[in-house]
């Protein structure tokens with residue numbers, strides 16, 4: 075895109091939204107760089123940050139972007155730091171910040187749901203729910219500063235029974251790439267009364283199309299809340315290092331499948347020496363039911379050699395009053411920024427990290443194999459192995475963080491060089507990544523290549539239909555669309571090439587193509 079096109083687009087945005095809503099000053103734009111890379115590296119610099127204050131303004135931004143063929147890159151809070159923050163994939167983008175659209179529009183105590191705008195942070199929803207009701211809890215990820223909508227659309231996790239955030243939203247309002255506005259589910263009925271109460275309406279379910287996608291800008295989302303439990307018991311189970319992670323996971327599995335445990339357990343590995351695997355999870359509900367669940371949990375872990383279980387009992391309001399450690403509060407749906415201290419502890423004052431998150435089925439042998447695979451790679455590259463395993467009834471998400479000092483180019487480079495190698499190794503072993511840093515979206519998308527890339531082709535066709543000029547977040551999740559392929563030819567061709575070089579069903583491990591050097595590509599952009 076030429077400078078003149080960018081200037082014309084920015085002028086049109088200022089005319090439409092006012093100068094206060096459009097920032098172009100270099101120091102303002104610098105605030106939205108990926109904060110967790112080496113700052114000396116070149117990045118796909120944006121031309122402006124636009125902050126619409128209403129759905130109508132979002133639509134105007136999309137219409138102007140279409141007229142001037144300027145790429146937009148949307149974020150709600152833009153705090154997704156270990157995955158690239160607010161950083162766009164192509165240069166010359168207009169960043170669309172939805173931080174100003176931060177109203178909690180509705181809280182329904184009886185049916186336990188909220189309707190939120192995209193800029194609502196977990197802190198904001200927590201405050202609004204507490205002000206509105208004595209009877210409701212929310213679910214939060216470990217850092218509370220992100221938005222409910224951004225985290226949910228990225229398929230982020232919390233730890234209460236509603237911790238699978240992408241499964242607990244209900245009903246969206248979306249601006250498509252054409253500027254059209256739509257409501258999904260029961261919201262499509264003009265007089266609809268069950269928009270946040272019932273997920274399925276009539277016809278194909280479209281909600282999933284907007285999760286981890288660049289098909290639309292979400293301007294409203296229904297969020298299911300949980301009834302405040304009468305009792306909350308926080309459990310901590312420790313086992314010695316190494317193979318016992320398999321036993322820990324396999325003991326949790328049946329307890330999750332039959333819903334004795336309804337929260338989302340987190341398994342982590344403590345620091346050396348004397349490293350131990352620890353599983354943390356909550357039991358929630360009416361007091362006698364929770365006591366019965368705890369008895370079942372105790373019996374199950376008594377059968378695991380070396381396991382030590384500690385249970386902390388809380389009444390309904392005790393945790394909110396500040397009791398408990400960070401995870402005890404997070405598992406009670408209380409947002410905080412305490413986890414930030416860990417990033418600083420590991421990476422120093424300018425600490426950052428790159429997150430790597432493959433998924434394995436919840437079978438002991440798979441859990442062990444994935445842990446050892448990641449451990450061997452990260453330790454060989456000189457990073458500490460300190461994973462967090464998010465446990466679901468049938469799978470684990472193995473999150474690990476490669477910490478570095480962002481002023482240390484060599485260490486940041488080591489993390490970014492390790493990522494594609496590790497991604498190739500885990501994909502070859504059968505463990506797919508569920509969410510990635512913006513720089514590796516083509517690499518990861520290329521791995522989901524079953525049927526000669528059938529899924530990738532479907533995504534491209536949907537992109538062409540819903541955003542024909544390809545202006546919404548080009549390249550997000552490795553989806554570009556025809557228009558963006560033509561515009562950013564080199565980049566898009568690389569995306570295609572990397573898609574073709576991915577693994578194929580039945581292929582041997584050494585069939586997996588060497589992923590392209592995404593750092594070099596990032597620098598080119």
Ligand code: ADP
Pocket residue numbers: 148149150151152153154159160172192219220221222223224225227228287290291292293547550
């Ligand atoms: P957080 O609010 O947790 O900081 P972000 O705002 O960074 O999360 O959002 C993470 C990603 O999710 C963004 O890069 C963007 O791709 C997508 N996203 C966030 N908000 C929206 C939205 N309102 N509509 C469409 N996609 C969104």
